[in-house]
Amino acid sequence: xxxxxxxxxxxxxxxxxxxxxxxxxxxxxxxxxxxxxxxxxxxxxxxxxxxxxxxxxxxxxxxxxxxxxxxxxxxxxxxxxxxxxxxxxxxxxxxxxxxxxxxxxxxxxxxxxxxxxxxxxxxxxxxxxxxxxxxxxxxxxxxxxxxxxxxxxxxxxxxxxxxxxxxxxxxxxxxxxxxxxxxxxxxxxxxxxxxxxxxxxxxxxxxxxxxxxxxxxxxxxxxxxxxxxx
Numbered sequence: 001x002x003x004x005x006x007x008x009x010x011x012x013x014x015x016x017x018x019x020x021x022x023x024x025x026x027x028x029x030x031x032x033x034x035x036x037x038x039x040x041x042x043x044x045x046x047x048x049x050x051x052x053x054x055x056x057x058x059x060x061x062x063x064x065x066x067x068x069x070x071x072x073x074x075x076x077x078x079x080x081x082x083x084x085x086x087x088x089x090x091x092x093x094x095x096x097x098x099x100x101x102x103x104x105x106x107x108x109x110x111x112x113x114x115x116x117x118x119x120x121x122x123x124x125x126x127x128x129x130x131x132x133x134x135x136x137x138x139x140x141x142x143x144x145x146x147x148x149x150x151x152x153x154x155x156x157x158x159x160x161x162x163x164x165x166x167x168x169x170x171x172x173x174x175x176x177x178x179x180x181x182x183x184x185x186x187x188x189x190x191x192x193x194x195x196x197x198x199x200x201x202x203x204x205x206x207x208x209x210x211x212x213x214x215x216x217x218x219x220x221x222x223x224x225x226x227x228x229x230x
Contacts, residue, residue: 021201021202021203022199022200022201023069023070023162023163023199023200023201023202024069024070024071024197024198024199025067025068025069025155025160025163025197025198025199025200026067026068026069026071026195026196026197027065027066027067027103027115027194027195027196027197028065028066028067028068028193028195029059029063029064029065029082029085029103029193029194029195029196030063030064030065030193031060031062031063031064031190031191031192031193032057032058032059032060032063032085032190032192032193032194033057033058033059033060033063033188033189033190033192034055034056034057034178034181034183034188034189034192035055035056035058035187035188036051036053036054036055036056036183036187036188037053037054037055037056037187038052038053038054039052039053039054039090041054041056043186043187043188044187045183045185045186045187046139046183046187047094048094048125048127048139049094049124049125049126049127049139050093050094051091051094051125052091052092052093053090053091054088054089054090054091054099055088055089055091055141055178055181056087056088057085057086057087057088057089057101057178057192057194058084058085058086058087059082059084059085060190063082063085064082065082065103065105066078067155067156067158069158074158077157077158077159078156078157078158079107079108079156079157080105080106080107080108080113080155080156080157081105081106082105083104083105083106083112084102084103084104085101085102085103085104085194086101086102087099087100087101087102087119088100088101089119089141089143091125094124094125095122095123095124095125096119096120096121096122096123096124096141096143097121098118098119098120098121099118099119100116100117100118100119101116101117101119101176101196102114102115102116102117103115103116103196105155105156107156107157112151113150113151113152113154113155113156114149114150114151115148115149115150115155115196115198116148116149117145117146117147117148117149117171117172117174117176117196117198118145118146118147119143119145119176120143120144120145120146123141123142123143123144124141125139125140125141126139126140126141126142127139127140128140134182135182137179137180138179138180138181138182138189138192139179139181139182139183140177140178140179140181141176141177141178141181142175142176142177142178143175143176144173144174144175144176145172145173145174145175145176145196145198146171146172146173146174147170147171147172148163148167148171148172148173148174148198149167149171149172150163150164150167152164153165162200162202163198163200165200166200166201166202167200172198172199172200173198173199174196174197174198174199175195175196175197176194176195176196176197177194177195177196177197178192178193178194179192179193179194180192180193
């Protein structure tokens with residue numbers, strides 16, 4: 001009777017049509033350059049939290065890059081050199097009008113791997129409160145990203161096949177975080193950092209799906225037993 005009741009209860013609970021695990025790919029890029037410009041790209045002093053114009057991002061001789069997946073460093077697999085970072089974001093009164101960026105690495109065989117993406121509209125430039133906080137983090141800019149694209153399933157020796165597959169048909173979503181922008185009087189900094197994140201969902205293996213089903217069955221059985229004992 002009890003077993004039949006439990007099974008009947010399971011039949012009334014619709015099975016999930018899809019279960020997935022979320023994977024996060026991260027680029028930690030340090031000591032890059034940022035130049036403030038006017039709307040047409042001429043270098044200009046930075047306008048602070050109400051800047052009108054652009055921020056232009058690039059790398060220089062001491063820029064570094066590191067790769068992580070789900071918070072775990074991929075230094076053991078990453079064997080490429082940091083080739084370039086090119087990007088810009090436009091602002092009106094300190095609010096993003098959108099932008100683009102690409103990050104390229106060069107493999108030992110001289111092939112080039114690229115991750116490119118769009119930066120969303122509507123996010124503001126911010127400044128932390130207090131002189132000490134500002135000296136540590138500078139002006140900051142956080143935005144969502146879209147249309148992220150890898151040019152192949154390997155990024156500098158790191159397997160990015162799940163993201164490469166997941167970018168079809170409309171690209172990957174993610175986030176962009178810029179910090180340590182403390183510009184000089186000409187709007188330039190060569191010690192800024194950016195973090196670039198992108199996620200994709202991958203189906204759980206059959207064993208994990210079975211585990212989810214068993215967990216649900218046990219939970220329902222405990223609930224039925226609790227009702228019967230009440």
